[in-house]
Amino acid sequence: MTKKVALVTGGSSGIGEATALRLQEAGFVVYAAARRTERTAGLKNAGVHVISLDVTDDGSAAQAVDTILAAEGRIDLLVNNAGYGSYGAVEEVPLSEAQAQLDVNLLGLARMAQKVLPSMRAQRSGTIINISSVGGRFATPLGAWYHASKYAVEGLSDAMRLELKRFGIDVVVIEPGSIQTEWGAIAADNLRATSGQGPYAEQANAMAASLDATSKPGYWLTSRADVVAKAVTKAATARRPRTRYAVGLGAKPMIWIGRMTPDRAFDALIKRASGVPT
Numbered sequence: 001m002t003k004k005v006a007l008v009t010g011g012s013s014g015i016g017e018a019t020a021l022r023l024q025e026a027g028f029v030v031y032a033a034a035r036r037t038e039r040t041a042g043l044k045n046a047g048v049h050v051i052s053l054d055v056t057d058d059g060s061a062a063q064a065v066d067t068i069l070a071a072e073g074r075i076d077l078l079v080n081n082a083g084y085g086s087y088g089a090v091e092e093v094p095l096s097e098a099q100a101q102l103d104v105n106l107l108g109l110a111r112m113a114q115k116v117l118p119s120m121r122a123q124r125s126g127t128i129i130n131i132s133s134v135g136g137r138f139a140t141p142l143g144a145w146y147h148a149s150k151y152a153v154e155g156l157s158d159a160m161r162l163e164l165k166r167f168g169i170d171v172v173v174i175e176p177g178s179i180q181t182e183w184g185a186i187a188a189d190n191l192r193a194t195s196g197q198g199p200y201a202e203q204a205n206a207m208a209a210s211l212d213a214t215s216k217p218g219y220w221l222t223s224r225a226d227v228v229a230k231a232v233t234k235a236a237t238a239r240r241p242r243t244r245y246a247v248g249l250g251a252k253p254m255i256w257i258g259r260m261t262p263d264r265a266f267d268a269l270i271k272r273a274s275g276v277p278t
Helices: 014-025 041-045 058-072 095-123 144-167 183-195 201-214 226-237 251-260 263-274
Strands: 005-009 029-034 049-052 077-080 126-131 169-176 244-247
Touching: 005 014, 005 058, 005 095, 014 029, 014 041, 014 077, 014 226, 029 058, 049 058, 058 095, 077 095, 077 226, 095 126, 095 144, 095 169, 126 144, 126 226, 144 169, 169 226, 169 251, 183 201, 201 263, 226 244, 244 251, 251 263
Parallel strands: 005 029, 005 077, 029 049, 077 126, 126 169, 169 244
Antiparallel strands: none
């Protein structure tokens, strides 16, 4: 049988790297796409193909997809993983940065879907897996634009699932909880730079400390990136995948609590869990 072909964006580290390796082990022909291809020696050594991609650039996206189709003749799986966390008070985050957050986390995801869908429709099969977050189900302090992007990914994915089912294409959302990657430390640095001084400083520095902790081994609510990679692989190989997979320590309970708890009570819980003063 012809091996299935997977494209994983944001593949140079963290969840993307772990996912590319898991899919390779599961028998996929895997293309890991990233801006920082110099960081992908381990993937190449494992037999994963590495290609350059900037999901915010239409030409780069088209070239990446065309390269894979020319080499393999098909793309069976798109894992939209590229993303980052922009944290800061809404009052203080420049709208140019808000636009950049949406360009990567939401519009970049949509752009990649647009590029792969014609070939998936032609073969009447395919799976698109969008990496969202528990942050697409509830918000944390000073993360407004990050959460806006992930809430939008949830809605976009639901609409895509409805419109693509007739073409044999599944759309799946993965909702990780706190994952031990460099994501938390980068978000913390951005938060301190944006709101670490001024009227939001006390909240910002407390939240930054919480974000920093998620990047360090041993944090009680943090899971390894491989738990996300396993969920992606499970969805990618299932005959009828679930529409959503909440993964990582605390992910399912927090989503359930958020759904069952009144807003203000949940606000207080989130602030306490984040160490942010009320």
